[in-house]
Amino acid sequence: MKDLKLTGARPEGEKTVIEIAGVRVGEGLVVIAGPCSVETEDQTIRTAVAVKEAGAAMLRGGAFKPRTSPYAFQGLGLKGLKILDKARRETGLPIVTEVVDTRDVSWVGEYADVLQIGARNMQNFSLLREAGKSGKPILLKRGMHSTLEEWLNCAEYILAEGNGLVIFCERGIRTFETFTRNTLDLSMIPAVHSQSHLPIFVDPSHGTGILGMIEPMSLAAVAAGVDGLEIEVHIDPASALSDKDQQLTPAAFTRLMKKLRALRLFMDGLSGSDGPASESIPRARRSAEAFPDGMD
């Protein structure tokens, strides 16, 4: 991974801390929670209040949705952004929302604190460049069929535009396994920590697509040293317009947050007596030459 001029790990192993409206990402555990889609003002604000109560640091919510089918709910667009803006004013939670179109980048940037680039757009290079120019923090999800090296290079596109505020987010990859929606690749937590100075989050909601697996996978991610989690929470999951089977209720999310805090405290105690585990992972396991350009 020799071409990672800006994204690669620093010689002394220093980590980048990204400050977003008072929330420091890269220090401690930061949880982003909220509905898959912004559906109504009431649903969004009630969910925002509930996740804040439970201890979430930021609010997520989709206004522009990349859906498998063109006939599925595409999101409220600009109206959704205005609702998120209102939720921020009511709760003080910074907003994370996805941008899918280069023409929307500046507008989403006017409302959101963090722009999310979804798995399907990870290698949309013109979108990456626009996101880089916006100067806004970017939550870069891993493409469902992308290698670590491809992923890191996508971050490099954003950093090359002068925007160093990139947060990685593992959300599961396609494997031959069909039981889960995706195979959540938790090995990416220590992998990103060894190869880059930027923080990494995990999205167990899309990573598994199964309600009962969100808690164990979140705990496993925390045990593996993740910097944060992005979890879908809906005030009434049964009535959700998208992803209704993988959104937690506020009550379930509150229980999960309690366990996460306890585990994080326990893990901090463990790492106090030992050096970071990533020391033993080689800096660059494979060279770029092994995968010449133009393969895709």
Added chain:
Amino acid sequence: MTLKDLREDIDRIDTRLLSLLSERMEKALMTRSFKDRIVDEGREQQVLDRARRSSRCLASPEFTVALYQDIMQESKAIQTRSPSTLGFQGDHGAYSEMAARAWDPKAATIPAREFIDVFDAVQDGFFDYGIVPVENTLGGLVGPVNSILVYSDLAIVAAVDMPVSHCLLSLPGADHREMRSAYSHSQALAQCRHFLARNRLEAMPYYDTAGAARMLAEERPGGVAVVASRFAAELYGLEIIKEDIQDSENNRTRFFVLARRPAPEEAARQAGADAPALKCSAVFFTEDKAGALFRTLEIFAHAGINLTRIESVPNKPGDYAIFIDFEGSDRDRAVAQAIDKAKAATRDFRLLGCYNETRL
């Protein structure tokens, strides 16, 4: 041509109809200062005759006459209610009108073309009051207004200090991705320069913020947004794309409310903790010699009176009108004495008014 096109045309026409109707009511209210009583049968008959004769539309003459009877009925009702009239410069939806409504929600706010028209109409009795902007935190002195104030005989009866929140407005349902340009007053465009640049909107200067909103609502050009107030959005049925788009948070404008006579004593004497601040404004000239201005200002310093504004406005070459605002009322002994001393030390010292200042 589609149904949608035709309905857009109808929306355009309705916007113009309503704005004309509003203008008609305003003019009728202003006839008050020429008439002894509200009803003038001769004039009414004249209006109805014309409506009947010039009815060239699809609607029947009976409908047109009935419509006009309704309009005149409402017009007379407004005249009977006799709200005070408050003139402002610009189109309906202007920031001045917002300030006017904050000062007196019941007054009839009526637009005038230029600042001088506001002054003249108050002077001539067509408006009971006029409201004009005097200074802005980003733009500084509103030059034309202050130049008129130097020689105006009107009294300042109130001041309003209001935050200016610019909004980006579009036609309802317009796609934000299609917007290419933003129309507004050059001052408003300058205050949103970074926002417009970030979103690749070309700044198109227009004579007035609310005028731009009105143009968008009436003409419906494609790819156009305007920068104006939330109030203008409501008035012209436009959609607010984004609020608070100004680059600096500290954007405030201060307005003076003017009348022919000074504010009555009881109005300027509201007691209580949340009563608006009491202020006075004056204008004077000093002799062209060392320390002349200093010695005038010194009078207020010695009396312990806080000056809140000092501005100079060029009068003739080498001659400046000096505006001062200070805290207190001319009914306070210390203030009255300081004013007397200042009158002796300056040329043409004129107290423009002692008034309540409302901060919004």
